[in-house]
Every structure is written in structure tokens, then in C-alpha cells.
Amino acid sequence: MSILVYTESENGKFKKNAFEVASYAKAVADQMGTSATAISFNASENESLGAYGVSKVLNITNDTLNTFNAEAYAKAIAQAAEKEGTKIVVVSSSANSKFLAPILAAKLKAGYVPNVVAAPDSTEPLKVKRTAFSNKGFAHTEISTDIKIIGVSNNAFGLKENQADAAVEDFSPELGDGDFSVKSVNIDKVAGKVTIADAEVVVSGGRGLKGAENWGMIEELADVLGAATACSKPVSDMGWRPHGEHVGQTGKPVAANLYVAVGISGAIQHLAGVSASKTKVVINNDPEAPFFKAADYGIVGDAFEVVPKLVEKLKEFKAQNA
């Protein structure tokens, strides 16, 4: 009956979102008078989940699962859910979770609600608040199936410490060759770069930067803030930056603590995509840019003057506060 939570790891190390979904699962478990059980794949330091309220970890050690495989992972999670008699499964909003959750939903005949931003409104019936219309609104959604899957939005619920002793058990799912019919042949990922999904700070550039050659200062600003870099839709359409950096309604959503927009006017689609970010700073030479209406702080000025000054000031600030 416990709440089952899929805790993601990479090279054995838990990702930050693993602790966030664990915190969420514990909150649901408390509401329902049960406990939170995690399922992890080839993770070390499983005990660390205890700090966020997980009291049991089903750890899979299996070399064929070193690389994420949606079908095989979903099958393993489904078997764990069955073994535990789970009625609620919690996943994150990572690309991998969003890949496996629908497969898992079909396997468990479970209703699945993604992009959930808060602990359930109610548990009988189970009702959750989620974003809809690409962050232009929220829906309160009831799930009526016997087994239910909740996908938690990035950086919405946050980390909640809640000390428990996590008992680690080995778990061996039964998998066959048919579960690996989608084969990974190459992963192309810049090591050590903060991703938009995990970033607490995102620095984003728009058409106001006039060309791909001017991105150096955006990267410098991102560096000093420990931020991920992003861009507006026209910038990715013109090929100045890769599509993976496009944030907005048809690109990626951003739920950062700090979002800095440089030379982005603030089309409604872009504003929707970044609306879940907590503090927004806009630097734009046009005082009429719509983004100022959606921002917390703004500087009206030429990006080519303001950004280098801001980088210098932040370096100074960091040196003083180090």
C-alpha cells in the first residue's frame, strides 16, 4: 500500500529531482497514513533518500539497465508496484520520466497526471493541482482509476527534509529481450553543463542580441551565476542556438529560482513557458517591451553595455561573499 516513487540517478548518483519527488511522495504518504518506498536503478547511497522521508528503497542492480530504457524501466517499476501493492506512483518531470510514465500508465491501467505543482488537494478522491495551457493556467484534476500516477513539476514542490531510516532491499525485475527493442546507440551530452531542467538560475537571450556571435556575454553571465543558458524561439529558429535551448510554449518550460532575460521582448508564448520561475529579471532597451509587465526587476538599457557591467559586478559580489 505504500507510495512508490521512481528516484532517478545518473552514473549511480541521485539527481536533484530524485530528492524532490521523494519529498513529494512522503507528503502524499503522510496524507494517506502510509509510507514512501523508492525504486532506484544501479544507484549508490540509497540511504540518502531517508533524509527526505523514504523508509524503504527497492534497488535494482543490473548492468543492462545502466543506460535508461523507457520500456524496461517502466516494466521494472510496474513489477515493483505490484509487489508493494502500490496505489500511487510518483515520478518527476524529467525527459526520462515523461517518456516512461505513459508506458507505465498503460501497463498499470493507471490514470496519469503530469506537471503537478502541489501536494494533493484531497486524497478521497485523489485530486491534484497541475499546470495546464502551457503554464497559462492551472487545472485541479481528479484521478479515478485504482492505481494512479503523479508526475511532479520541476522545482515546484521543493526539497523537504524529513528524517527516516531507509531500509535498502535488492529488487530483481523480470525482463526479456523484447523490453529492449528501442536501443540506445549514442548519447550526446555536454558533461558538467547545467541543464535547463535542473537549473536554479537560467540566463536567456533573445533577438536583441543581434547574432550568434554575441552569445559570449550570455555564457559569461551564466557562468558567474552557475546558470543554464536558454534562448527565445526566434533565436533557435534562426539557428543562433540549438533547439534544446528554446524555452517557451512550444519549447521547454523553465521553473528556475531566477530567470534573467536579455533582449527578449516577451511574446505571450515565451512568458507562458517561464511563468513558473520565481524571480524574473529583464534587460531590454525598449521600455515598452511586454516582458517588463511580467518581470520582478528590470533594467531599461542596451544589453551590450548592461550585461558586461553586470558580469563584473557579480564577480565582485561573489568575491566578497565567497
Added chain:
Amino acid sequence: MKILVCISNVPDTTSKINFTDNDTKFDTNGVQFVINPNDEFGLTRAMWFKEKQGATVHIATVGEATVEPTMRKALAIGADEGIRINVAPTDGYFVAEQLAAVVKNGEYDLVIAGRESIDYNGGMVPGILATMLGMNFVNTCISLEIEGDTATAIREIDGGKETVETSLPLVIGGQKGLVEESDLKIPNMRGIMMARKKALNVVEPVDATKATQDVSFDKPAPKGQVKLVDSVDELVDLLHNEAKVI
């Protein structure tokens, strides 16, 4: 190769969103509906398979008669034939079951859907559909090549991309990258005229599970007034002392 492209009928990306009936329904008043952008990238990729590899391309939409203008637009872009499942698309699981029946009857080799619709953002239809039918599935797909029965796809992952190999029958959840924005086609007059003559078959829904229900909606709290500052010193001070984000 027989391709089915699943088309969702969604509010235009510039739409302002409002709710009605005591915040229990989306207010469609004055809203322009379009092909879901993620589906349109997939449809355009399907046109490439039609032109270069002789594929047949059908489209399917779960929806009442009001979705037909959007379906006609997809036919004008070049799809051969449309299938409308005559029922309101209430939730992702339900829609996937409706489409599964169509895919099974039509014996499609490749099903292209968008990774999510930009209205309800469920992002589950392609994955549930694939699993119900035992088809291979690749999500957030940004490149797709088919050679015989073999498919090579690239999917977007957090912070990069992954190339995968698989085989038909296959379902993908597609997005921008399958084709570029500049490859999207605005239907020409000839396409629009031809689309009027293409078959748009209406089928009745099958019994299916309603797994979830949106009971009410609300909008984000309005934003307070922006604080305009004159210097980067002031900005850094506010970010540190007031917003406490650095």
C-alpha cells in the same frame, strides 16, 4: 509504409486563456484553433516520407465536428485522408484508447503524434497508445529516418540528445526538430481545393476508460509591478537582499 498522424485541435499559441461556468470549463469564446504545433512538425515530416518514400499519410483526430476545419488544414498540407473519432477528447487515456482502435483497424506501420498538446499538456497519448498495441515508442523525437523496417530516431534528453535504433511498427511523440520551423507549409490554394475532396471519415468512439477529470481551473496570481532599476549595483543588491536568489 502506412503512416497515421494524430492531430490535436488546440488554441493558437497567442491565445489568452480564460475559464467559464464557475471556472469549470475552458472559455473557447473568441479563441482561434489550430493544429497542435508539436503535431504539425510531425505532419510535415510525414509529408517528407510521402514525397521521398511513397508513404501513405492519414490523419486522425478525436473530437466533435468543430475540429473539422483544423483537420481540413492538415489535409490541405498534404495528408491523403482523415479519420475523425466522433467524441470530445476528455482525457489522455481515453483519447489513446480511441486512437488505438483506429491504428489497429488501419494496420499502420508508423504513428506520429506530438509529444504533448499545448492545451492540456498531458503528454501521454503516444506512449499509452504504443504500449496498448505493443508497438515501439520513442518520445520527444527530434529526428526520424526509416529504412525498410528499421528506424533511427534522435530524442531530446535533459541537456542533450540520444540516438536510438528500433523497428516498425513504431509510435513517436514528436516536436520541433523533426523538421525546422522554416519547413512548415502554409497550405496553398490548390492544396485547399484538393482537401475539400479528400475523404474525412467519421467513426463512432469505442468504449474506453475515463481515467482523469479536470474539475476546475484557475489562473496564476497577477504579477506585482516591476521594479525598474538604473544600475547593476542596485540590481545585484535587490537580488541578494530582497529576492534572496543569489
